[in-house]
Amino acid sequence: MEYICKPYIPEEGKVYEASIKAIKHKFKQMNKDNLVLIGQSHGWVYKYVKELNYNFKDSYVNCGLLLRIFREIVFRCNLPGKALFYNKDVICNDKVLLVNASLITHEYIKWLHDKCHNCKIILVYTNPVNPNYSPNSFLDSWCTKWTSDKDDAIKYNMHLFEGGGYFPQWKATKVAPIYDVFYIGKDKARLERLHQIERDMNDHGVKTMFYITWNRGWQKKKDGIHKPFLPYERVLDYIGKSKAILHLLDGAQNGITLRIQESLIHKVKLITDDVNITSYDFYNSHNIFILGKDDMNNLRAFLDSPYENVESDFFRHAYYDQMIEEVVENSFKDFATSLEK
Numbered sequence: 001m002e003y004i005c006k007p008y009i010p011e012e013g014k015v016y017e018a019s020i021k022a023i024k025h026k027f028k029q030m031n032k033d034n035l036v037l038i039g040q041s042h043g044w045v046y047k048y049v050k051e052l053n054y055n056f057k058d059s060y061v062n063c064g065l066l067l068r069i070f071r072e073i074v075f076r077c078n079l080p081g082k083a084l085f086y087n088k089d090v091i092c093n094d095k096v097l098l099v100n101a102s103l104i105t106h107e108y109i110k111w112l113h114d115k116c117h118n119c120k121i122i123l124v125y126t127n128p129v130n131p132n133y134s135p136n137s138f139l140d141s142w143c144t145k146w147t148s149d150k151d152d153a154i155k156y157n158m159h160l161f162e163g164g165g166y167f168p169q170w171k172a173t174k175v176a177p178i179y180d181v182f183y184i185g186k187d188k189a190r191l192e193r194l195h196q197i198e199r200d201m202n203d204h205g206v207k208t209m210f211y212i213t214w215n216r217g218w219q220k221k222k223d224g225i226h227k228p229f230l231p232y233e234r235v236l237d238y239i240g241k242s243k244a245i246l247h248l249l250d251g252a253q254n255g256i257t258l259r260i261q262e263s264l265i266h267k268v269k270l271i272t273d274d275v276n277i278t279s280y281d282f283y284n285s286h287n288i289f290i291l292g293k294d295d296m297n298n299l300r301a302f303l304d305s306p307y308e309n310v311e312s313d314f315f316r317h318a319y320y321d322q323m324i325e326e327v328v329e330n331s332f333k334d335f336a337t338s339l340e341k
Contacts, residue, residue, distance in 0.1 A: 035328065038090055038112075039100035044232065048167040052320060057090045059104060075105070082107055093117045096328060101145075102127045106137050113142060120144070122331045126165070128152060128253055144331040149253040159330065163256025163314055165323040170232065172240040172266040179209040180303050181271060182242035184235055186213050187226065190250050197246070197291070204299050209238060210246075243303045244269035244289070256280070256314060263287070264314060267307045271299075282312035 037049060037056045049056050063071065063085075071085050086108060090097070097116060099109070101123040113121060121138075125147040129135060135145045135156045145158040153160035181201060183194070191212065198208050214226045239245065245268055247259035254276075263270035264282060273291040277283055286308045289299060317326045 034094075035096045035098060035324070036090065036092060037098050037100070043100075045167070048169055049320070051169060052167075054324075058087045059090065059099070059108065060085050061087050083111060086111055091115045093119065096120045096122065096331075098122045098124060098324065098328070101125050101135070104133070106133055109138055109143070120331065122146065122327060124161075124327065125149065125152065125158070129156060146327055146331075148255045151254045159327075160255075161323065161327060162317075163261055164317040164326075165320050166258075166261050166265055166318055167320050170236060170265075172236045172262075172268070174266075175241050177241055177243045178207075179238070179242040180206045181208045181244045181246050182238045183208070183210045183212075183246040184230060184238070185211075185248070188250060190248070191225070193250075194248075200296060201299065204296055206299060206303065209242065211238070239266055239268055242268065244271050247272040247274065249274050261314075261318070264310075264312065265318060267309070269303065269307055280312070280314075282310045282314055284308055284310050 032054055035055060037054050038059050039046070039049075039056065040060070041056070041058045041062070046056070060071070061084075073079070074081055074085070082105070090112065093116065095116070097112065097119050099112070099121060101109075102125060104123070109121070109123070113119075121143045123135060123138070123143060123145045125135070125145070128149055129147065129152045135158060138145065145156070146161050147153050147156070147158045148161045148163055148165075150160060152158060183198075194210060194212060198210050201208050211227055211230060212225060213229055239262055245259055245263055247257065247263075247270055249272075260270060260272075260277075262268065269287050269289070271289045271291065275290055275293055277288060277290065285294075286302075286305060287310065289302050294302075317323050
């Protein structure tokens with residue numbers, strides 16, 4: 001079902017028409033006070049967003065375990081009453097609402113648009129789109145949609161944001177390498193493949209640290225293979241003591257993922273199965289080894305050679321503040337252009 005949302009009418013019989021001049025002026029006056037970030041405070045990046053002094057609001061009401069279970073049942077079974085769990089604190093006027101859309105439903109976006117008068121909504125997809133919640137259901141006249149996934153950008157006609165959004169608080173202290181290759185990631189039904197890659201690397205004299213977690217946080221069974229969730233500060237510790245990071249495409253976005261960003265920002269080599277990575281301006285064969293393309297017999301020499309500094313357009317918007325500024329600025333330009341047509 002597509003939601004066709006009417007423009008806000010401030011007075012009965014008087015249709016509000018946004019002025020292009022006012023829209024452009026509003027962006028010039030844009031600051032963190034005019035911007036509301038909407039997402040989930042239980043997400044692992046939440047505390048870093050708050051540290052940057054953004055006005056962050058939970059999309060849903062915080063509740064205890066039993067109510068969370070009930071909420072899950074309501075949403076999964078598409079039962080009435082979803083709005084009872086919407087956080088009313090997000091309701092505002094004349095703001096820019098930047099919504100982390102990964103776990104957001106159509107009903108929620110419609111509710112947000114209806115309740116927040118004269119607000120510009122920007123949806124940002126940091127994970128691949130759930131096909132059950134197509135972004136095409138939202139009108140471009142009041143909602144701008146962004147993704148860092150090239151495939152989704154084409155499929156759903158969204159704006160493409162080429163990576164970035166890394167937090168400046170994330171520092172990897174470099175020490176003498178303990179590991180040649182570090183991998184961190186969920187099982188995602190690829191355990192045997194991960195074991196095969198690790199065996200191949202070990203056979204070539206490469207020392208690995210593969211930190212494989214369960215797919216769900218509640219899966220805590222000890223089996224000698226899966227490990228508990230690792231706080232990102234610990235991930236950074238491992239990066240600081242490793243020569244290279246392993247990045248695999250399975251289940252990941254087709255774009256500049258977090259693993260690729262870590263490699264570029266912390267100047268750590270990257271091993272990946274993404275053959276399309278050669279199309280990026282930061283590609284350097286001395287820094288990036290492609291599984292299935294490059295000769296495994298050269299992996300040891302690749303790891304022992306120094307990282308080479310690269311120039312890339314990525315560094316123009318590598319960090320979170322830069323990402324927010326670029327997405328918001330281009331969303332206003334897009335909105336103003338649509339009004340001029």
